[in-house]
Amino acid sequence: MKFSIDKKDEFSKARAGVVETDHGKIQTPIFMPVGTVGTVKSVHQRELEEDIKAQIILGNTYHLYLRPGTDILHKAGGLHQFMNWQKPILTDSGGFQVYSLSTSRKKSEEGVRFKSHIDGSYHMFTPEKSMEIQRFIGGDIFMAFDELTGIPAKYHDAKRAMHVTHRWLERCRTWLDNNPEYYGHKQTLFPIVQGNDFKDLRQESAKYISDFGAEGNAIGGLSVGEPEPIMYEMTDIVTEILPQDKPRYLMGVGTPWNIIECIALGVDMFDCVMPTRNARNGMLFTWNGVMNMKNAKWKDCFEPLDESGTSYVDSFYSKSYVRHLFNANESLGKQIASIHNLAFYLDLVRVAREHILAGDFAQWKEQIVPQLKKRL
């Protein structure tokens, strides 16, 4: 993997860069649609590429491990081949999903034993196991296995989890030194900064992760319900320390305005289920604010779905029609809204990049953020 920076903003920590993988280039800042179980929900791969213009997508190790399983993925030649997506893929480590989805779990120094949310079967994730699964999946970028604490947490627990995360990172490295890639393309490990909402822990973790010397770094354990100012403050502290010349990935963030704010704090990569999950509930993000398509006010509004939208669904379908689809609980409504929201998120980071290159990003941010938050 290579990373180059085309331009740094003068008035914020924003950067416009390019990440190069064996499956192609990614222009940063970038948003990565979440393809949980090997599918970005309700969206065809062709739509992801041509209409949404996704440059990289995310796969969830926890989900892919349970279904279809590493055996099938290995036989298929990895996730790229299995789902026929030939652009870059990033996989998470499974840590967060075990934390948030499995029905019971037991943590130890060794790893996490958990119960599948699908069939109740027991499984064990360790740093080594997470690396092994992610080798089978074959993502271009993959994540170190970390331990999370929710916010708020006791200082003592957050510190312990951070140190576990650091020790597990060393075990990931050891395992990887002896187990090369399966599919002929390079996989790049991103370690994860933890530390909850404690400044000193975030600083200590950011230093530790920086010293690890990876080709890219991630910030984890945020966007778990904490107030936005806390999320911004922790991100700011960490990007002060993480190396300038490596891409930075803020995991699980967020709303359109969260993304713009964190680009200003020096983040290059984002992922979040929000554009797809909220789409399925009828919530559309646009340049002019947020629309709830279940609202009866759109009943006889025959305007295009989103006049400022870049994807074909925005001009092809009307607000009235999409409102009708949600009202009648028709799956086409979810499909349209998912394409719209993801295309909007990709447009958002593309336009942010243009403003970084043009040198007026900070100014643009002040004007656009309040607009993005409006309720339409």
Add this chain to the structure above:
Amino acid sequence: MKFSIDKKDEFSKARAGVVETDHGKIQTPIFMPVGTVGTVKSVHQRELEEDIKAQIILGNTYHLYLRPGTDILHKAGGLHQFMNWQKPILTDSGGFQVYSLSTSRKKSEEGVRFKSHIDGSYHMFTPEKSMEIQRFIGGDIFMAFDELTGIPAKYHDAKRAMHVTHRWLERCRTWLDNNPEYYGHKQTLFPIVQGNDFKDLRQESAKYISDFGAEGNAIGGLSVGEPEPIMYEMTDIVTEILPQDKPRYLMGVGTPWNIIECIALGVDMFDCVMPTRNARNGMLFTWNGVMNMKNAKWKDCFEPLDESGTSYVDSFYSKSYVRHLFNANESLGKQIASIHNLAFYLDLVRVAREHILAGDFAQWKEQIVPQLKKRL
């Protein structure tokens, strides 16, 4: 509407023709995907046109009347504009849906009073009301309001329902004489032959409907659970009588082999929810037989979904991947299967048409029907 016949088969009653509407030409025999509530479930309009190559779709009057309602449809400029589908549309009369979906109904000479399956509200459909709703929807072809009896039924009841259907047809005509189209394009009424599984009633009804002198005619009340030989026999009797120079529409039929058999009996138009409904349950129709995508046998079969398929999903996705999507209950599985099945049904009638034109239809039918029925 115009109808011309390019070729009649020498060894069966099959015909290859062209129906011309104000929204374009339809090459017959044709299959019409069912767009229940103004959407062919799980399928984008763009996919309908470009991948499935649908030439005409069907809208359900009962569903569209309840949601979005005629007020919205009228304001939108009709269903074509509302859903942005610019090719032909056919609407049913609401009779069958009231019969099969509403939670309670009371029939009289006047019409049918029924309870909505959505909110339990009471409504009344009469021949005049059905015409009025179908004027608001604005389909290119629309159906007379008929009364149905299930099979088996008592002769007495079947005869009564047939006579009601004939009387209601006259009321449709009277209403239409005084109420022209709303949207500037022509709407053509198709009356419906009833008569249950009684030969003499079918003959009487077919004569009555023929004498009515419509530009196209339909056969109703079949594919309601009767054995296939009965369906074929009734269709055969009716097409003996219906005028040669008008298109014939067999309502609600059927499996791929039903369609081929009924093309041989002189039917030109078909509709059925089977390709989309079965798709959502993982059942795929192909030239080589029927596949259940939920079956574990496809788990590590990385071949294309359907090597003989004509739509992009057939070569883009593998059997293993689609099986995984159904196994994980991911909506993309339903989307892929719906596109596949509809594209197959359109391919089926297109190839049938080619064989009619080539003069070897009957021969081809004998060979293809057993193949279509195979379980893969």
